[in-house]
Amino acid sequence: MTPLLxxxxxxxxxxxxxxxxxxxxxxxAAGEVHGLVGESGGGKTMLARAVAGVLPEGVRVTAGRxxxxxxxxxxxxxxxxxxxxxxxxxxxxxxPSAALNPVLRVERQLAEVLRAQGRSRAEARDTALDWLERVxxxxxxxxxxxxxxxxxxxxxxxxxxxxAFACQPQLIIADExxxxxxxxxxxxxxxxxxxxxxxxxxxxxxxxxxxxVVAKLCDRMSVLFAGxxxxxxSVAEVFARPAHAYTAALLAAMPRYDEPERGxxxxxxxxxxxxxxxxxxxxxxxxA
Amino acid sequence: xxxxTVLRRLLQALPTLFGVVLIIFVLLRVVPGDPISMMxxxxxxxxxxxxxxxxxxxxxxxxxxxxxxxxxLARGDFGTSITMKQDVLGLVxxxxxxxLELALCAFVLATTTxxxxxxxxxxWRRHWxxxxxxxxxxxALAIPEFLWALILVLALSVALPLFPSSGRVDPVVATxxxxxxxxxxxxxxxxxxxxxxxxxxxxLPALALAIxxxxxxxxxxxxxxxxxxxxxxxxxxxxxxLSPNAALLRHALPNALIPTVTVAGVQVVLLLGGTVLVExxxxxxxxxxxxxxxxxxxxxxxxQGVTMVFSVLFVLLNLAVDLSYALLDPRIRQx
Amino acid sequence: xxxRWNLPLLLGGGGVAVLLLVGLLAPWLAPHDxxxxxxxxxxxxPFWSAARDPAYLLGTDSLGRDLLSRLIWGVRPALLVMLAGxxxxxxxxxxxxxxxxxxxxxxxxxVSRTVEVFMSFPPMLLAIVLAAVIGPGLNTVILAVxxxxxxxxxxxxxxxxxxxxxxxxxxxxxxxxxxxGRILFGEILPNLTPIALALLSLEMGRAIVVEAVLAFIxxxxxxxxTWGGVxxxxxxxxxxxxxxxxxxxxxxxxxxxxxxxxxxxxxxxxQRGDE
Numbered sequence: 001m002t003p004l005l006x007x008x009x010x011x012x013x014x015x016x017x018x019x020x021x022x023x024x025x026x027x028x029a030a031g032e033v034h035g036l037v038g039e040s041g042g043g044k045t046m047l048a049r050a051v052a053g054v055l056p057e058g059v060r061v062t063a064g065r066x067x068x069x070x071x072x073x074x075x076x077x078x079x080x081x082x083x084x085x086x087x088x089x090x091x092x093x094x095x096p097s098a099a100l101n102p103v104l105r106v107e108r109q110l111a112e113v114l115r116a117q118g119r120s121r122a123e124a125r126d127t128a129l130d131w132l133e134r135v136x137x138x139x140x141x142x143x144x145x146x147x148x149x150x151x152x153x154x155x156x157x158x159x160x161x162x163x164a165f166a167c168q169p170q171l172i173i174a175d176e177x178x179x180x181x182x183x184x185x186x187x188x189x190x191x192x193x194x195x196x197x198x199x200x201x202x203x204x205x206x207x208x209x210x211x212x213v214v215a216k217l218c219d220r221m222s223v224l225f226a227g228x229x230x231x232x233x234s235v236a237e238v239f240a241r242p243a244h245a246y247t248a249a250l251l252a253a254m255p256r257y258d259e260p261e262r263g264x265x266x267x268x269x270x271x272x273x274x275x276x277x278x279x280x281x282x283x284x285x286x287x288a
Numbered sequence: 289x290x291x292x293t294v295l296r297r298l299l300q301a302l303p304t305l306f307g308v309v310l311i312i313f314v315l316l317r318v319v320p321g322d323p324i325s326m327m328x329x330x331x332x333x334x335x336x337x338x339x340x341x342x343x344x345x346x347x348x349x350x351x352x353x354x355x356x357x358x359x360x361l362a363r364g365d366f367g368t369s370i371t372m373k374q375d376v377l378g379l380v381x382x383x384x385x386x387x388l389e390l391a392l393c394a395f396v397l398a399t400t401t402x403x404x405x406x407x408x409x410x411x412w413r414r415h416w417x418x419x420x421x422x423x424x425x426x427x428a429l430a431i432p433e434f435l436w437a438l439i440l441v442l443a444l445s446v447a448l449p450l451f452p453s454s455g456r457v458d459p460v461v462a463t464x465x466x467x468x469x470x471x472x473x474x475x476x477x478x479x480x481x482x483x484x485x486x487x488x489x490x491x492l493p494a495l496a497l498a499i500x501x502x503x504x505x506x507x508x509x510x511x512x513x514x515x516x517x518x519x520x521x522x523x524x525x526x527x528x529x530l531s532p533n534a535a536l537l538r539h540a541l542p543n544a545l546i547p548t549v550t551v552a553g554v555q556v557v558l559l560l561g562g563t564v565l566v567e568x569x570x571x572x573x574x575x576x577x578x579x580x581x582x583x584x585x586x587x588x589x590x591x592q593g594v595t596m597v598f599s600v601l602f603v604l605l606n607l608a609v610d611l612s613y614a615l616l617d618p619r620i621r622q623x
Numbered sequence: 624x625x626x627r628w629n630l631p632l633l634l635g636g637g638g639v640a641v642l643l644l645v646g647l648l649a650p651w652l653a654p655h656d657x658x659x660x661x662x663x664x665x666x667x668x669p670f671w672s673a674a675r676d677p678a679y680l681l682g683t684d685s686l687g688r689d690l691l692s693r694l695i696w697g698v699r700p701a702l703l704v705m706l707a708g709x710x711x712x713x714x715x716x717x718x719x720x721x722x723x724x725x726x727x728x729x730x731x732x733x734v735s736r737t738v739e740v741f742m743s744f745p746p747m748l749l750a751i752v753l754a755a756v757i758g759p760g761l762n763t764v765i766l767a768v769x770x771x772x773x774x775x776x777x778x779x780x781x782x783x784x785x786x787x788x789x790x791x792x793x794x795x796x797x798x799x800x801x802x803x804g805r806i807l808f809g810e811i812l813p814n815l816t817p818i819a820l821a822l823l824s825l826e827m828g829r830a831i832v833v834e835a836v837l838a839f840i841x842x843x844x845x846x847x848x849t850w851g852g853v854x855x856x857x858x859x860x861x862x863x864x865x866x867x868x869x870x871x872x873x874x875x876x877x878x879x880x881x882x883x884x885x886x887x888x889x890x891x892x893x894q895r896g897d898e
Binding site: 085093 | 521523524525526528529530531538539542543546616617618619
């Protein structure tokens with residue numbers, strides 16, 4: 001069976017030509033929750049945005065193929081590619097307070113998604129209320145009339161999550177959706193995403209630097225370093241038998257509350273430096 | 289925003305208005321010595337002068353005179369014009385609509401062109417519209433308003449006789465109006481030929497007033513839109529599937545309007561003040577022209593009246609600009 | 624702080640220097656008496672036209688006066704108003720702004736309120752009222768420039784002083800019990816010089832325009848040639864002698880642009896290296 005999303009040898013570069021993705025391979029099956037882990041600067045967000053087709057200005061995909069639901073999205077004209085967003089692909093951003101427009105009421109921002117599906121104004125409002133309840137917001141009627149600055153970060157993220165699921169997409173890209181939240185709220189939001197995912201059966205590409213989150217939430221995972229996937233497999237498999245030294249180091253660095261006597265083992269600097277040196281070497285070889 | 293907020297802001301403007309009255313009083317009563325000296329003719333006897341001084345309360349001490357002056361203002365008594373022998377308030381109110389129509393036309397012209405230019409510069413960024421808007425606004429701001437007005441007259445009225453160079457309306461047509469709001473009246477009573485005639489007279493003075501404001505709006509809006517485009521909510525608007533146009537208009541614009549109003553608000557007040565000069569250059573029969581003629585004839589009551597009206601308008605306009613921030617920004621509204 | 628030379632500074636500074644020289648040397652530079660009428664030589668065209676008179680390089684106006692001489696003499700009132708007017712507005716405005724920003728409290732309230740009141744008058748209205756009260760003339764124009772401009776100096780200086788007052792070096796001086804005057808003039812003023820210079824040259828540009836406008840509407844001295852006067856004279860005869868009004872407008876525009884250039888250059892030259 002062909003996967004829903006298949007990323008093949010995708011390369012992307014910053015305006016100056018500096019590579020950010022160095023030939024990424026990734027496959028996400030329909031209904032699968034796929035964790036994309038790695039340190040910051042490793043290209044996780046760039047990969048997520050490349051899949052959605054919303055790379056920052058100047059960043060270009062220079063090579064490779066992104067297949068989604070059987071079509072080569074990189075070959076699509078911009079209009080058709082945009083048409084996927086909000087319908088087949090949705091996205092949850094890292095910082096919920098910044099992701100909501102500060103001068104528009106929640107109702108308008110949520111209804112925008114629903115109106116795009118052809119609902120009337122009244123239907124959109126009913127559906128919006130319904131969605132706010134599904135993301136466990138109390139007093140949804142009041143929240144609809146409020147502005148983002150009147151809501152907590154957790155509430156804002158629930159609204160952003162509601163927007164993503166309300167699109168009824170095949171794939172949701174969640175870019176570190178809990179990083180900006182308080183620890184207690186993080187757990188609730190993760191449970192919420194997991195529950196909504198089970199109900200809808202949508203595939204999720206879950207970008208995070210937190211292996212603990214991957215363990216709780218994901219079916220399969222890929223480890224990204226310097227714009228390349230080092231290792232890919234089911235979460236159970238990778239956690240039990242990491243194939244790459246970097247993955248093993250990441251796992252060892254995870255704080256384990258059940259075994260406090262183990263202490264902290266940060267990822268060895270020498271290993272990271274060696275990996276970056278190899279990457280630079282490969283870049284030079286590619287440029288020559 | 290409640291009525292009490294508006295009321296509170298109005299009350300805060302009262303000290304400013306008091307200061308305005310005080311300065312007008314000092315400028316016109318105290319500095320030149322004596323307004324009577326401008327009223328008397330060669331044949332007036334010392335007795336006549338003394339009688340006039342008593343009649344105007346000028347034999348009283350200065351603070352008393354100020355109190356009398358304030359009391360008269362409060363009654364709506366702005367005095368009698370020396371040259372026109374008419375009630376000043378009536379004269380001023382008769383001329384006010386012409387100036388308001390000019391300022392309003394200029395404002396509408398400036399905001400529409402400025403906003404469209406700012407939006408176009410961002411929508412077609414890195415293409416010719418952005419360069420054109422940048423260049424045009426730089427030229428617009430480098431040339432002083434006075435010279436713009438002259439350039440417009442010379443180019444579009446004298447060299448190419450497209451528009452009339454002076455006046456508000458053909459005197460023959462003016463008799464058709466019942467109010468002083470000619471343009472408004474012609475629009476309300478559906479007389480397009482009259483409106484066209486009025487607009488042809490308004491075009492050049494309104495354009496001269498609008499140029500700097502339009503340029504500033506275009507520049508600030510462009511910068512503010514570019515800033516808004518960098519925010520996460522624009523990324524979210526994109527992934528919601530909104531088209532670039534919809535994202536720009538529905539998400540970036542409402543945010544970008546806040547800094548634009550902050551900067552352009554000052555300029556709107558200047559536009560109202562600019563009517564004085566533009567009315568002179570285009571011989572437009574509004575308050576500015578009335579003030580000029582009163583200054584030439586040293587008709588002090590009229591000068592006072594026009595100055596008061598302008599200052600009140602300035603204070604009210606500043607208030608309106610302040611309140612408009614609150615309308616645009618929910619974070620201020622609830623603070 | 625070593626000033627850095629840059630193109631706007633050189634162009635603007637050079638242009639303003641030339642303007643000053645022309646003003647000083649007007650009696651020797653001007654080929655004719657600017658007031659002398661020659662009714663046999665009305666509306667003569669400039670040198671590039673076939674119908675020119677070599678005696679009148681830029682042609683003559685409707686009264687047969689030499690245009691070049693009028694423009695050269697017109698530099699004098701423009702510069703006089705510019706220098707005297709901005710010295711007044713800058714001196715008063717900056718002093719009040721500094722005091723308001725540094726002292727705060729009632730002094731600040733008083734200055735801020737007064738600024739607010741003065742800003743409730745349209746600038747041209749202030750000038751016209753002044754002309755009505757004390758009569759037309761150069762003094763009126765200079766006073767008008769001062770009355771219109773001082774609020775801008777006061778506002779900017781107040782805001783900048785307020786910012787500086789809270790900075791470490793001023794706090795340090797206060798802790799060492801340095802006197803208020805010495806802090807204000809020794810610590811704060813030197814830091815405000817760049818912005819004051821840029822503001823001054825901007826205001827000088829505005830002063831030139833105010834002078835031109837008041838001369839144009841006849842509220843300046845009528846005994847001396849002014850650019851605004853040349854523009855007013857040339858307006859009615861545009862169809863017979865377009866060069867009169869356009870040359871007057873060109874002088875006004877050129878000097879305003881030069882002063883703006885100078886202000887821009889000064890700002891760049893005095894900016895800190897890290898900006």
